[in-house]
Amino acid sequence: MWRDPGVPADSFYEIRPECTDVPVTRFKIKAGKTLSARKWHAAFTPEGYLDIGKTLSRIYRGGVHPSIKGEVWEFLLGCYDPKSTFEERDQIRQRRRMQYATWKEECHQLFPLVGSGRFVTAPVITEDGQPIQDPLVLKETSQAKGLAVHPQYNNSPSSMDAANNLAKVTDKTVVQWLLTLHQIGLDVVRTDRTLVFYEKQENLSKLWDILAVYAWIDKDVGYGQGMCDLCSPMIILLDDEADAFWCFERLMRRLRGNFRCTESSVGVAAQLSNLASVTQVIDPKLHKHLEHLGGGDYLFAFRMLMVLFRREFSFCDSLYLWEMMWALEYDPDLFLMYEMPQSASEKAEGSKGKTKSIRQCGKYEREIVKSGAKNAEAPLPMSVFLVASVLKDKSAKLLQEARGLDDVVKILNDTTGNIDAKKACCGAMKLHKKYLKKAKKP
Structure with missing residues (x-):
């Protein structure tokens, strides 16, 4: 069966000719997979209501065409409500x-x-x-x-x-x-x-x-x-x-x-602590090894979480990773939560999450709603599982070759330009499912 090899998207984000050491871009615009301008505009009713559910699955399958990324991102990030008119x-x-x-x-x-x-x-x-x-x-x-x-x-x-x-x-x-x-x-x-x-x-x-x-x-x-x-x-x-x-x-x-920083802590420390907890559950051997090397605080993953993998991918691939991640995490109440937090919390309490259309949620958000984790405490962001998936992928190398924290940093730095955004998202989804199952067990 013929498969569309795709068209490179780098021409939309031109690189200066003298810069030759930039990571290679893997993302390609693929007909039938990438969300095109035609498909995007067809997802709106004449009044302007957006069928976000259909759009999310296409973004996860093949990303967003560069010509419409900005307007799609405005919805993914909660700037606008899909249930609003033009x-x-x-x-x-x-x-x-x-x-x-x-x-x-x-x-x-x-x-x-x-x-x-x-x-x-x-x-x-x-x-x-x-x-x-x-x-x-x-x-x-x-x-x-x-x-x-x-x-x-x-x-x-x-x-x-x-x-x-x-x-x-x-x-x-x-x-x-x-x-x-x-x-x-x-x-x-x-x-x-x-x-x-x-x-x-x-x-x-x-x-x-x-x-x-x-x-x-x-x-x-x-x-x-x-x-x-x-x-x-x-x-x-x-x-x-x-x-x-x-x-x-x-x-x-x-x-x-x-x-958010205080005199005693850096804001991202909470996410690093979450990353440690996740790794301890899904790869206890690696977690123990990292602790033994003095890396139990997971500070080596600081940059990945702070700037959402901007340095690990080419510019184009990092945008692809972000939109996939936001499509997976999408919550249809996002706009309401930002604009009218009181109304959103009342809606959540009154409905216990049941009236939220699962079909309008991203796949990652769906798993959280189904597991009931959302009602118990603030769910972990997908970025934590993305970093965990990179660590899992490098687990054998880290266990065999890392004899100190410098080795850990070097091994992780070698991933720059060598991570596939789609595979990383798939890996993060699998680890999230595994984590939810294991965390539930007494």
Whole structure:
């Protein structure tokens, strides 16, 4: 039987010609498997209601065509309710764009470079609120490194002058925010630098603006390293900056706990602890070996969980992995949970999960609902089982060759570009089923 070999999708995310060491992309656009624009538009009724159930299974089978990824992701991440109309969604979109513009203007008033097409990579303020004069030029030290001044227009000094003429800041919240701006800038210039897309100054500035605004509105978490990797695809897939911001904000609803740090712990430690518990159940021998090597805290998996495998896959494959994972985890009440958390919890309590259409749930979410795990406690995210599946795959090698934590890190680093996203998701699903069964046993 003839099988469609598929068309490479790399042409949608062009790589700079000088970058030759990027991981090879495995994802291919396959007719009949990949969710196409035609199939996607056919899933809507004339009013705009979306049959999300049918769409989820196709995404899991073959991913999403790059031309529609952005709009599909908005549903997968809970920006919109599939049970809404075109008109209702348009109203929500306009309202959100206005909200983003308001927040961005607030940030611009505090630091005029926000929204100017420029950004900083040098500190603008001291911890006690004293402005650091001329943080943008620093010609001798920073331009040599390609840092500090990132002007979009050479003939517009006003915003730069305003940024350099900061008065002493006494509000601790504002100081905290200003302290993060250069760190965001430093991370922005390192993010996806192999892509032609980020050769354009305006795209780098857009990424900086979104992260600066997010750090301002989420004062509890602020900005953390790794957020650039999570936000970058949104800017590439969605043309409107406000739409990209809201897509990122929805993703952060799932992941912000990983970035919440206290003096005694890192947010992602909870997920690492979950990973340890899962590995102990499904591969006790490997868990014991890792503990013996001093890796019982599973810190070697920190990066995989923080940025959802962005470094282990090519850019294109990481997007494929994300959309498969979100399709599998999809909960039809997602939009309601984010927009009206009270209503969502009341609905869950009143129905004990029974009125939720299983057909509208992703496969992973379905398993959780069937097992009753959702009612007992917060279910583990699929990312934990994805990491567990990579460890399981490397179990024999880790047991035979790892004689210290450096060996563990090296073996896992060797997976970069060598993991198949579809196989990893299948492996994670199998381990999840196995874990639910074993965890149930007394």
